[in-house]
Amino acid sequence: MGQIKKTIIQVTVLHRNEDSLDGISLGRLGEYIDDGAGIGQSEVISSEDVPGGQVKQELLALGNDGSFFGDGEAIDKEDFGMTAEQLRVKYDTDEGWGEHPEFPMEDWKFEVGEGNTRLGYWAWVEGQLDMKRDEYAGPAESDSLEPWVVLYRDADAPPLDEPLAFTCMAESIGHADEQCENAYPGCSIVWSSRGTSPTATREAWKSDRANRS
Known part of the structure; x- marks a missing residue:
């Protein structure tokens, strides 16, 4: 998404009393003026950049669901x-x-x-x-499943590389490790623990490694 601007335009229209413009859309208003039923002009009142963090709020204020400028790509x-x-x-x-x-x-x-x-x-x-x-996690298949984080290294990764994290819903540590191995054939499992945060899991792994050294 590139830079989004907010431009406020004032439109002045002279029209017959019997032609109510209440609730008229911008497109229909343009047609009304172009067809000669009324006469009008527009003037830019202000134009400013919208910070990225405020774009969704501005879209919601206009009645959009906040996704108008989205590129439609899901998170990898x-x-x-x-x-x-x-x-x-x-x-x-x-x-x-x-x-x-x-x-x-x-x-x-x-x-x-x-x-x-x-x-x-x-x-x-x-x-x-x-x-x-949590927005990207699928619903649990049963009440027996719990969230797990599995730290692993790809098959061709150097042994000292920072491990990646795989998240899943599993019945046990073995079930979680199995899902990771199925998703990344040949990978080596470094550490597994219940939870949803890769950051917390990495900290636990590093702490355990430090205690062992």
Whole structure:
């Protein structure tokens, strides 16, 4: 989504008394003037950039569901298990800095300007993904299933690489590990625990590793 602008236009119309313009749409008003039934002119009152973080609110105020300017792309589920650095590597381009398709830098800049975060851009994206996780999680198939996070490394990943995270609903640790192995054949399981937060799971894994060293 590129930069969105908010432009307020004032329209003045002279028309016959019997022609009520109450509730008329912009398109129909244009036709009314173009057809010669009335005469009018428009004037731009103001035009300003809308910060990314305010676009949805402005759309809702106009009666839209907030998705008008969306690109329709779903979040890549792999992103939910990535660290800030892994996200940066994935989305940076040869031309320079990249950004996440769901969380543009304009939104981050707005949050920084409002004093809502002191995180760097990719750390902020990782946090946004954590908050979005529940929206993308499917309903539990039965009451016996619980949320699990499985840390794993791809088959060709160096042994010291930061592990990725796989999330699922499972009956047990074995069931969770099995789902991860089915999703990423040849991967090596590093750590598994109940929960929904890859960040918390990584902290638990790192703490356990430190205690063992």
